[in-house]
Amino acid sequence: MTVKSVKTVFDIQQVLKGFGTIIYTGNRLADLELMEEELRELFQTKLIDVKVFQQALLLLKSEQEKEKRKNN
Template identity: 45%
Template structure:
């Protein structure tokens, strides 16, 4: 898993499509959905941990971008 697109593809495998319209909010909802999948045992740590790290990194980038504007 390398980027946000890969995380979206992981969620898509479970029929989860996230589009709210604001990238920061999309990332936050993806985090919630990933946690639910992991808590219910549908994805294991080897998929969950890289995905959540990518989402945290993207979230940080979006927050920095918003602060600059």
């Protein structure tokens, strides 16, 4: 699967969906953390390239921080 860039959480969901992974727990923070774990596995097994991985990771970390601030 070739992905050029990841700009939104939806883009990350589409990347994961391309590998048969759909994440929805009903808890946004938990979803973001699970997406991060899945992306790390895909990267470690060389199924996604470093650019996509880095973009997705930065986006997920940013979204996780927003969610944590919102919940506090």
